Amino acid sequence: MSIVAIISRHGRESAAIAGFTASRLGYRLVLMEDLVKSAAQRFQISEADLFRALKEPPVLQRLNTKPLRKHIALLEQTLCELMAGNQMVFCGYLGYPIFHEISHVLKVLVLAHPAAEAHPTTPPETTSSNGRGQVRKGRWFQRVYNARLDDPNLYDLTLNLDHMSTEEAADVIVNTLGQQRFRPMTYSMNCMGNLELACQVKSTIVDQVPDVEVKAHDGTVYIYAKAFKRGNRRKALQIKESVMHMEGVNYVEVIGEKELFEGM
Amino acid sequence: MKRPTVLLIDDEPIVGQRLKGTLEKLGCEVDVFQDPGKALDRIREKGFDIIVTDVMMPDVNGIQILEAAKAVNADAKVIIITGFATSDLARECMEKGAFDMIAKPFKPSDLRSMVVRAATEMGFTDIQER
Amino acid sequence: MWFFNSTPTHDERDDLLGRPSFNFRLQIILGFFTFFILSVVITIGAMLTISRIERKIETVSTWERFLYNIEQARRWEKNYFLYGTNLDDALESTANAQAILNENLHYLEQMSIPWPKEELMRDLALYQSSLKMLAPISLQEFNTADGRMAVEADLRRYGAQVVTEAAALAAKEHELIAKWLNIVQKVPVYFLIFLFFLMIYVARFLSLRFMQPLKQLVQHTQRIAKGDFTPVKPARKYRDEFTTVEVAINRMLRELESRQNSLIESHKLRAVGILTAGVAHELNNPLNNIMLSAHSLLEEYDELSKDEHTEMITDIIQETDRSRAIVHNLLDFTRENKSVMQPLDLSLLLNETAKLAFNQARVRGVAIQLDIEPELPAIRGDRQQLKQVFLNLVLNALDAVNKGGRIQLKARKQPNHRIIVEVEDNGCGIPPEVLPNIFDPFFTTKPVGKGTGLGLSVSHGIISNHGGRIEVASEQGRYSRFTVTLPWGATQTAATSDQRQPQEGAS
Ligand SMILES: Nc1ncnc2c1ncn2[C@@H]1O[C@H](COP(=O)(O)OP(=O)(O)OP(=O)(O)O)[C@@H](O)[C@H]1O
């Protein structure tokens, strides 16, 4: 019934673990590529653009990163929609804040010593490009989520592939998932619904306000726009307007910086 | 025909007042307590099928109620309602065997559907939402 | 923004700068100038004395020349009486002596010690005339003549008189020279000794003048480090180089104070962040009641009686009021406010503080007990800031106790116009080795993200500003007790009024 999120810099190893876990649990397997594919289908964008968004972290100062933000938001929205069915094993480095808020997601960090990469069968070039890929993923994570990908505090389970095989890792995950605590409940399902709505809203408005955070609670949407000055009512109204008519939205509150305690 | 027994514990009197009727209409036998200590005694005295409890209450908290209820009757379905829901609390409750958890504020229909599910799982067939 | 004292207060600058200037440069210059004048006086004195000695030496030599000629005359005179020769030589020597005297008469009159001029002149003249009287008489007749005896006696008498007088004068002058030389030798030695003590005194005086303000500056920095931002007040009568430092310190103090205020503000918001669990619970309960009542009304409107309708609607209204009160209490604490010192009911304030933390405590399974003496006198203070202090203490206590712990908030009156408020918990206590540090900014034993270590430092600053004290007693593993002592009534106005007048135009 639950969800497993395997987050790692080591795409190949963690994908293998995810594959074993999914087949053992009978869950759906969603890799980064699958996510990109369904997002591309759902929103009619090219897969290459989406992959680009996963490679280059968007930087606020640079203008051309706007589409990157949009694409990340769309990917997160797709992820939320895929998660709605539960029974899923995800593997990648996207969506950590989404997983973080849902109690029935088992968050797994997979670590591997660089030596594990240099497998005798892998040609040396791939090794070095893999190494670069790992650094890039870490940087991307830091930029987008402002957190360290390898921070064990973010995860429920940390697996080190130096000490176990991928199958064993999958075993550990399956065993851990057997704990009652990862069972979904009305509260966590509600949380997931809220996150889905928030993601939808965010991908709708991220074009207009790049630095925005969205929270949703039972149809009430809170939009925290840090860049908003106090007086910028018109823009706030505009955003409100564009969100108001979305499905599942009852009420929209746009909150600029420093406004948190005003008007109460 | 046996009806499921429901114990509703919340130190807010209005919760009991509003929910008692609607749960009774589902076909449950409902006991309401505001004092969790007394509710605990009552649970030990008479095992309930379904227990709906708040978490944060004076003296005795919902987790203790959950543990006690599970100790008395491992099959009892405990539904947690809480004013401050967090992932950690959710996991703790589930680990201790709670049936479900919902954050306040909730609609009566939310609770009703949870109770119906609980009752159905326990084998009470004629408990249904209209 | 609500910084008080953020604009330069002119009185405090004027206090420092309005004094007459007497700086150290001037003091040092004055000191050295004194030395110089003294040396000049001594040098001139010495020079004068030496030139006097020079002139004395001249007088002495005049007298000696005179004496020599007289003695010479007397020797010729003796020869004359013995052999009848040399009378002319005697006359010439006498004339010489006469000439020396006449030549130097004016000079001697001025320079020499008082001398019997008349007598000497007269004796000399008599001697001379006696000698002259001998000249016409031949030695033979003279030898026989009776008159010779008389002339000889005259000559002897006057000659001897002139010699003794001149010799006495020369001797006296010698004595004087010796005396003056003696003085000229001794004065520099005395002067050196005097100079030595004078230097010691001046050095001590100057270094004291330096050390005292330095010591004061050190004291200022110590008290500033403890969070007391009262401006530096003039301690000496005159303005000096340290005044610039003091003015700079005062400017720094204003800056620090405004920083401190933003620190207080941000720490307050942090405290509110910590309270979220409690607040969420507190607020969600009435919201839940409203939600349930409204939905019940909606679902069962037709089945319910009119009385039940009224009951539910009344519930909704009451619960809305309750939510508003909760939000109000929180906002009242959170809202950015101009800091104002106003009379406060401490008992009310402590109750409100406890209310803020009450639910948070309940979440943790901790009991907060209030024990407040009835009819506490009103104190003057900043409501929000004092609330913040007590909230910080309660939150610290909350972190220190386990489930089932107990926090006591006590307030009582003390005899000497003071009120003490104690926040005591039966938690983990504070290890003695960290006890001296807990009021330091950024000192924390809590993990990153949980504690900033600013709570107690901010609280200490606030309490100092209220003219109060905050102290701690603790035993590891048993209890911690924070005691806040606040003045009220007369003592308080004295302690705080000069520190904290809300500034007009400060924004
Ligand atoms: N009641 C108490 N019992 C035990 N230790 C305490 C108590 N109050 C304070 N301390 C100790 O003093 C330290 C400093 O407290 P302070 O309030 O200044 O910072 P903090 O509580 O760590 O951080 P913050 O207040 O920003 O959350 C704490 O880390 C704790 O070790």
Ligand SMILES: [Mg+2]
């Ligand atoms: Mg603290």
